[in-house]
Amino acid sequence: AQSVAQPEDQVNVAEGNPLTVKCTYSVSGNPYLFWYVQYPNRGLQFLLKYITGDNLVKGSYGFEAEFNKSQTSFHLKKPSALVSDSALYFCAVRGTTGTASKLTFGTGTRLQVTL
Amino acid sequence: DGGITQSPKYLFRKEGQNVTLSCEQNLNHDAMYWYRQDPGQGLRLIYYSQIVNDFQKGDIAEGYSVSREKKESFPLTVTSAQKNPTAFYLCASSISIMTEAFFGQGTRLTVV
16 A cells, blocks of 8 residues: 655744655555645645656745655755745655555654754 | 625524525635534534535535535534534635635534
8 A cells, every 4th residue: 555654744944944844655556646735714726746857856835846766755955944934845656556546644743943 | 806705604504404604705716625623623524615516525425515616605504413523624625636625714603
């Protein structure tokens, strides 16, 4: 069965500092990986995805993520955090074999950016 | 204005009643999904559908039912068999099973 782990319930960072939100995964076949952001009482917004190619993926709002196959990780990063980045972040994975149509999410990491 | 519309935004249900949550999309997407979100548990997949007239159970399908009679619609029924239905329900769709999913704004269901 495929799974996603987000080991940190919350990440705190000062505005202007770099941020990292961690994600590791387990899946059959090659992974399709995604990051989403959720603001209170709203749906999820797509940030970025890795399908194939360059291990460093750039997405919306200055976010990027690095795919590491050997460590089965897909950490979300941003060089300089903003207070407005404070939200709940979800990592998700699809496999390419078996029940490939299932999109499995992690439990989420709350990012708190302070002045 | 393209997108995914979930209705209603808030829904209250008495114990023992069935209730149906609406999800409509005008993005011409083939795949649609229903997730349940509880605090600290992330999103858990209830049902998903790759094409019209076809759907599969997700990880927590017990107490729920769906239909996919039209490409743009994927309603979810929460039955009285669902023991703990109070949650935030999210519908999503994607062009295919291999692409990113786009989400509606959610329905918050409360059992009273």
